[in-house]
Amino acid sequence: MVLFRRLLGDVLRRHRQRQGRTLRDVAASARISLGYLSEIERGRKEASSELLASLCEALDISLADVLREVSHDIAVLERGPLTPAGFAPTHQLAPAALAHRPVAVLPKVSAAATAPQLAKPAVRSLAITNSVVAATRMPVAAA
Numbered sequence: 611m612v613l614f615r616r617l618l619g620d621v622l623r624r625h626r627q628r629q630g631r632t633l634r635d636v637a638a639s640a641r642i643s644l645g646y647l648s649e650i651e652r653g654r655k656e657a658s659s660e661l662l663a664s665l666c667e668a669l670d671i672s673l674a675d676v677l678r679e680v681s682h683d684i685a686v687l688e689r690g691p692l693t694p695a696g697f698a699p700t701h702q703l704a705p706a707a708l709a710h711r712p713v714a715v716l717p718k719v720s721a722a723a724t725a726p727q728l729a730k731p732a733v734r735s736l737a738i739t740n741s742v743v744a745a746t747r748m749p750v751a752a753a
Contacts, residue, residue: 612687614680616653618662621679623651625669639668 626636633651637644642661649655650665657665666673 612684613653614684615650615656617680617683617687618657618676619651619653620683621676622665622669624679625671625676626651629669631669636665636668640664 626633633644633647637647640647640661641664646655647665650657650661662676663673666676
């Protein structure tokens with residue numbers, strides 16, 4: 611579960627640290643106790659609207675910017691990891707679909723055979739380059 615007060619505290623701490631300010635400095639500017647500010651930053655206490663306005667003024671940031679950052683952080687946590695469009699995560703594919711996925715098979719080359727070739731250009735022909743590119747493309751699964 612995502613706690614608003616914890617994310618709010620994270621955003622306030624990030625702004626304070628980016629400015630290179632101490633808890634003591636910001637607490638004095640906002641006219642609140644150092645311990646209470648510490649608990650707000652750690653997500654242990656809820657900040658009232660008046661206290662939040664005072665903290666934003668002390669940090670010289672707008673309340674809208676703070677709330678936008680908190681909203682963004684909530685969205686990231688609720689959404690989870692992103693999947694590129696057109697690709698399905700492998701845990702959502704049926705095992706049969708995984709069995710028929712194309713797999714790149716590279717030829718075995720001994721170390722002795724590759725050592726003299728190190729001084730030669732890396733790309734010898736366009737056909738080899740195209741085959742390597744085709745073999746490394748990711749398969750596309752219907753969503």
